[in-house]
Amino acid sequence: MIELPPLSPKRAASDDRRAAIALAAREIIVEKGVEGLRTRDIADRVGINVATLHYHVPTKEALIELVAESLRREFMQQNIDRPRAHLPAAQRMDLEFVDFRELALEKPGVMLVFSELIERARRDERMAAAILPMKRYWRQMLVDLLSEGVSEGAYRADLDPEAAATIIMSSMIGFCRNPNKNSDAFDRLVGELQRAIRKPNQPNGN
Amino acid sequence: MIELPPLSPKRAASDDRRAAIALAAREIIVEKGVEGLRTRDIADRVGINVATLHYHVPTKEALIELVAESLRREFMQQNIDRPRAHLPAAQRMDLEFVDFRELALEKPGVMLVFSELIERARRDERMAAAILPMKRYWRQMLVDLLSEGVSEGAYRADLDPEAAATIIMSSMIGFCRNPNKNSDAFDRLVGELQRAIRKPNQPNGN
Amino acid sequence: MIELPPLSPKRAASDDRRAAIALAAREIIVEKGVEGLRTRDIADRVGINVATLHYHVPTKEALIELVAESLRREFMQQNIDRPRAHLPAAQRMDLEFVDFRELALEKPGVMLVFSELIERARRDERMAAAILPMKRYWRQMLVDLLSEGVSEGAYRADLDPEAAATIIMSSMIGFCRNPNKNSDAFDRLVGELQRAIRKPNQPNGN
Amino acid sequence: MIELPPLSPKRAASDDRRAAIALAAREIIVEKGVEGLRTRDIADRVGINVATLHYHVPTKEALIELVAESLRREFMQQNIDRPRAHLPAAQRMDLEFVDFRELALEKPGVMLVFSELIERARRDERMAAAILPMKRYWRQMLVDLLSEGVSEGAYRADLDPEAAATIIMSSMIGFCRNPNKNSDAFDRLVGELQRAIRKPNQPNGN
DNA sequence: CATGAATGAGTATTCATTCAT
DNA sequence: AATGAATGAATACTCATTCAT
Numbered sequence: 001m002i003e004l005p006p007l008s009p010k011r012a013a014s015d016d017r018r019a020a021i022a023l024a025a026r027e028i029i030v031e032k033g034v035e036g037l038r039t040r041d042i043a044d045r046v047g048i049n050v051a052t053l054h055y056h057v058p059t060k061e062a063l064i065e066l067v068a069e070s071l072r073r074e075f076m077q078q079n080i081d082r083p084r085a086h087l088p089a090a091q092r093m094d095l096e097f098v099d100f101r102e103l104a105l106e107k108p109g110v111m112l113v114f115s116e117l118i119e120r121a122r123r124d125e126r127m128a129a130a131i132l133p134m135k136r137y138w139r140q141m142l143v144d145l146l147s148e149g150v151s152e153g154a155y156r157a158d159l160d161p162e163a164a165a166t167i168i169m170s171s172m173i174g175f176c177r178n179p180n181k182n183s184d185a186f187d188r189l190v191g192e193l194q195r196a197i198r199k200p201n202q203p204n205g206n
Numbered sequence: 207m208i209e210l211p212p213l214s215p216k217r218a219a220s221d222d223r224r225a226a227i228a229l230a231a232r233e234i235i236v237e238k239g240v241e242g243l244r245t246r247d248i249a250d251r252v253g254i255n256v257a258t259l260h261y262h263v264p265t266k267e268a269l270i271e272l273v274a275e276s277l278r279r280e281f282m283q284q285n286i287d288r289p290r291a292h293l294p295a296a297q298r299m300d301l302e303f304v305d306f307r308e309l310a311l312e313k314p315g316v317m318l319v320f321s322e323l324i325e326r327a328r329r330d331e332r333m334a335a336a337i338l339p340m341k342r343y344w345r346q347m348l349v350d351l352l353s354e355g356v357s358e359g360a361y362r363a364d365l366d367p368e369a370a371a372t373i374i375m376s377s378m379i380g381f382c383r384n385p386n387k388n389s390d391a392f393d394r395l396v397g398e399l400q401r402a403i404r405k406p407n408q409p410n411g412n
Numbered sequence: 413m414i415e416l417p418p419l420s421p422k423r424a425a426s427d428d429r430r431a432a433i434a435l436a437a438r439e440i441i442v443e444k445g446v447e448g449l450r451t452r453d454i455a456d457r458v459g460i461n462v463a464t465l466h467y468h469v470p471t472k473e474a475l476i477e478l479v480a481e482s483l484r485r486e487f488m489q490q491n492i493d494r495p496r497a498h499l500p501a502a503q504r505m506d507l508e509f510v511d512f513r514e515l516a517l518e519k520p521g522v523m524l525v526f527s528e529l530i531e532r533a534r535r536d537e538r539m540a541a542a543i544l545p546m547k548r549y550w551r552q553m554l555v556d557l558l559s560e561g562v563s564e565g566a567y568r569a570d571l572d573p574e575a576a577a578t579i580i581m582s583s584m585i586g587f588c589r590n591p592n593k594n595s596d597a598f599d600r601l602v603g604e605l606q607r608a609i610r611k612p613n614q615p616n617g618n
Numbered sequence: 619m620i621e622l623p624p625l626s627p628k629r630a631a632s633d634d635r636r637a638a639i640a641l642a643a644r645e646i647i648v649e650k651g652v653e654g655l656r657t658r659d660i661a662d663r664v665g666i667n668v669a670t671l672h673y674h675v676p677t678k679e680a681l682i683e684l685v686a687e688s689l690r691r692e693f694m695q696q697n698i699d700r701p702r703a704h705l706p707a708a709q710r711m712d713l714e715f716v717d718f719r720e721l722a723l724e725k726p727g728v729m730l731v732f733s734e735l736i737e738r739a740r741r742d743e744r745m746a747a748a749i750l751p752m753k754r755y756w757r758q759m760l761v762d763l764l765s766e767g768v769s770e771g772a773y774r775a776d777l778d779p780e781a782a783a784t785i786i787m788s789s790m791i792g793f794c795r796n797p798n799k800n801s802d803a804f805d806r807l808v809g810e811l812q813r814a815i816r817k818p819n820q821p822n823g824n
Numbered sequence: 825c826a827t828g829a830a831t832g833a834g835t836a837t838t839c840a841t842t843c844a845t
Numbered sequence: 846a847a848t849g850a851a852t853g854a855a856t857a858c859t860c861a862t863t864c865a866t
Contacts, residue, residue, distance in 0.1 A: 034241070036329075060861060123237075174379060196403070197402070256836085452839075467848095530795075534797045575811075582789045667830060669832075827866085829866105842850100843849105
């Protein structure tokens with residue numbers, strides 16, 4: 001397969017800078033929250049001047065949107081990578097939990113930043129425009145999986161997919177917001193979520 | 207019962223001021239987050255000078271602790287007011303959900319501020335000391351209710367009370383963080399939580 | 413001897429308060445300099461409210477003048493207490509050094525506050541009016557003693573009393589400004605000053 | 619000898635700014651004392667924004683250290699410029715007095731600022747670290763000159779070099795602290811100091 | 825592209841002083 | 846006399862943003 005040359009080396013270099021800036025910003029958000037995000041700190045971490053930072057990203061607002069964009073890219077990537085359409089919904093949901101596990105335990109920053117941006121979206125329209133689609137996308141995916149799972153008979157017939165999706169999302173976000181993250185707690189949490197939605201064992205012999 | 211006069215009218219007036227300050231601060235936190243909290247704004251809202259604000263609450267740190275304290279007072283009050291020890295656990299849990307309903311829909315600020323302070327506690331030891339006990343108290347209450355509910359046979363035998371408590375708390379907080387709060391969404395959420403924990407209908411024994 | 417009753421008990425109590433305020437202010441000046449003098453700190457040390465302090469001493473300027481006045485009173489007292497007119501000048505000068513010794517080693521605060529106020533007098537006319545007379549009085553006393561000492565043949569014939577007075581005063585103040593005050597250093601300093609002014613031993617007349 | 623170009627024009631410009639800031643700060647200290655030093659005033663005098671001032675000198679503490687550094691540079695310069703090792707000690711001491719004369723009468727601010735910083739060093743460790751070495755250096759130079767002068771027979775055999783150095787320093791500082799500086803008073807002061815230390819005329823023929 | 829320097833609009837906090845009681 | 850509360854005017858310091866080079 002032939003490597004396509006970048007459209008323009010300059011453009012590519014510039015994109016690298018923006019990526020580096022987004023990464024640095026995300027690290028700082030994980031450490032200090034959006035509240036503690038300072039353009040100077042980002043520039044320092046990237047190894048450039050503040051003015052240079054502003055050359056690449058004109059305002060702080062644009063910067064936070066860049067972070068949102070970088071998050072979206074990563075988020076979408078993960079979901080696109082793995083076509084699982086052929087599997088039953090319940091198994092796909094289990095794989096989602098596996099993905100969450102990786103996200104929550106190995107890259108907890110992703111969810112934390114996501115959660116911070118959602119928070120910010122409440123008061124900032126542009127942030128809302130950048131981040132809420134992701135949330136809706138995630139939510140819809142869960143709703144669809146749950147609905148299918150109900151149809152397939154894997155989940156409780158009286159399951160409310162919308163409400164259950166909310167519960168799952170809140171639980172995932174709540175877990176990542178927790179300072180003491182450990183795999184055991186995560187597994188117990190997911191186990192409980194799975195028991196909460198699945199159809200109870202049919203005790204009598206069916 | 208005889209009403210005790212306040213220890214001193216001045217002391218009472220001062221406490222009123224502090225209460226007014228805490229209230230104003232909470233309003234602003236609801237509107238703009240802890241990040242957007244400005245001493246000047248609080249003073250304006252209370253109708254006093256910034257210096258007067260600092261007379262009553264010396265530093266911003268103390269101010270946020272005052273908010274935590276005011277939250278705790280309100281939180282504890284609600285739990286102390288209603289002795290329900292005589293009821294079975296599942297019914298008490300249902301009443302908790304009723305309380306949450308009131309909190310989430312009529313005084314959504316309480317949970318929002320609570321959530322903001324928990325967030326802040328992650329990086330601020332003094333805040334942690336002020337707010338985390340509340341969180342632990344709340345969590346323990348849920349864990350106890352769920353455990354009893356399992357013992358009483360109202361909840362699933364395979365329920366993990368710790369994990370379920372986490373799920374319930376996250377769901378409540380997640381709901382309040384949501385910008386579009388409405389009673390219908392809340393009721394569906396709680397309905398799903400209740401179905402998630404309760405023992406499934408015994409199909410054969412009817 | 414009959415104790416005169418105070419002109420009015422109220423007036424006396426008020427004067428006591430002012431004296432206590434002056435004393436507290438002087439202590440703080442010794443510790444932190446005039447720069448670090450805060451009305452609140454003085455009030456705290458006296459055990460009264462700031463507003464009460466302002467009742468007794470209306471402004472900070474008046475407060476510093478009060479300190480100057482208290483210093484003057486103490487200073488004058490010391491000089492009035494001991495009539496030594498009958499002694500030769502050189503002996504009276506030696507007694508002055510003894511007085512300085514006591515002042516410098518046992519009550520170093522007096523000279524320190526004095527020095528601080530002189531400094532302040534450079535930019536503050538009212539302070540100048542309150543404190544410079546003391547300085548001039550002290551200086552004149554030294555000039556007179558030195559002149560007489562020269563006349564009496566105890567001091568060098570080529571001694572310049574004015575310049576020597578300046579040297580002695582500067583040395584005393586300089587010593588008190590020094591953080592590491594000890595009696596040995598003081599004695600060596602005074603010894604050198606005495607050798608500096610006295611008529612050298614007549615080598616032949618042994 | 620080849621003039622080295624400045625390492626970088628920007629660096630040079632920045633150093634100029636810092637020098638201008640130090641100069642302005644020193645002027646204000648002369649006028650109002652360290653107590654009266656305001657960042658805003660310095661910025662105004664230099665003709666820059668307060669924020670720009672903080673860009674070059676981050677804190678007020680650093681600013682005062684900058685002043686100390688600028689003083690030290692000037693102080694050391696004067697002492698390095700003139701190698702006089704070949705002269706007898708008494709003549710070198712006389713030249714010191716000439717230097718003092720210039721300092722006291724033409725650049726009185728230097729000594730005044732020096733004196734203010736020494737004062738401040740009493741309560742501020744970092745200031746002590748920056749300014750006391752200068753004082754010790756000055757003092758040691760005087761002690762050495764006086765000791766040599768005694769050895770050379772120019773000064774009194776019973777001279778205590780340590781005490782005499784203290785007297786000379788105090789006199790110089792005291793003179794500069796005086797608001798009414800004039801050359802006549804200075805000359806009389808130095809004359810008296812010289813007579814105070816030198817060996818009295820040997821009445822040879824008696 | 826990059827940077828050092830500059831800046832306006834904040835931001836919490838301090839302090840002498842005043843006022844009502 | 847005494848005090849708790851209130852306040853205006855400062856004060857050092859911060860930060861996103863701009864500009865000249």
